[in-house]
Amino acid sequence: MATSTYQVYGRFWIQTKQGAFLGVGRIELLELVQKYGSISKAAKSMKMSYRRAWELIDSMNQHAKKPLVVTQTGGQNGGGASLTTTGEKAIVQFRKIEDIHKKFLQVQTKKFKL
């Protein structure tokens, strides 16, 4: 039997009644859209197809009361895209929960003793 330390791991995500809404991958995509102002550049930097990125963004927009991402001229074929206030709020809140969750797991890891 190994002398080992126990580590509490975890993950979280956000759902609506319609299903998956936000997870770490979708948040990363939103952050990259914010950074590049473009869905295609965001997709590329995640090694994701444009189609997949667009589907994920569409899914997020459909789930939320207000869209998270809006596209300018060019539409689906690679025109500019930017985050709405709702999109920005989604990132901030998700990353905040992530921080607290990480701390929660650290505390539980310290406490766990067999």
Add this chain to the structure above:
Amino acid sequence: MATSTYQVYGRFWIQTKQGAFLGVGRIELLELVQKYGSISKAAKSMKMSYRRAWELIDSMNQHAKKPLVVTQTGGQNGGGASLTTTGEKAIVQFRKIEDIHKKFLQVQTKKFKL
């Protein structure tokens, strides 16, 4: 766009450097061994093969500093099994983390607004 409420979901598990140690399925198995005093009965009530249950228990015993389950006469072929103090502690602590985790997710769900 749907009028929806956002729900924060999550899960957690415990690892050692050797890999997965405890998750909700393994804890359920330990609880059933505790209840029935038998790995085969525990396995049956989880609709799991005896072999799989034995492998999971062996994995837990290997990861921990002290075994969680000990078998009496009969050994691998269905003799009695019982939890050690370590096994009991594992259940109690896991279920405690689960409670706090659930509350954490509820609080985050209430706070999340877009």
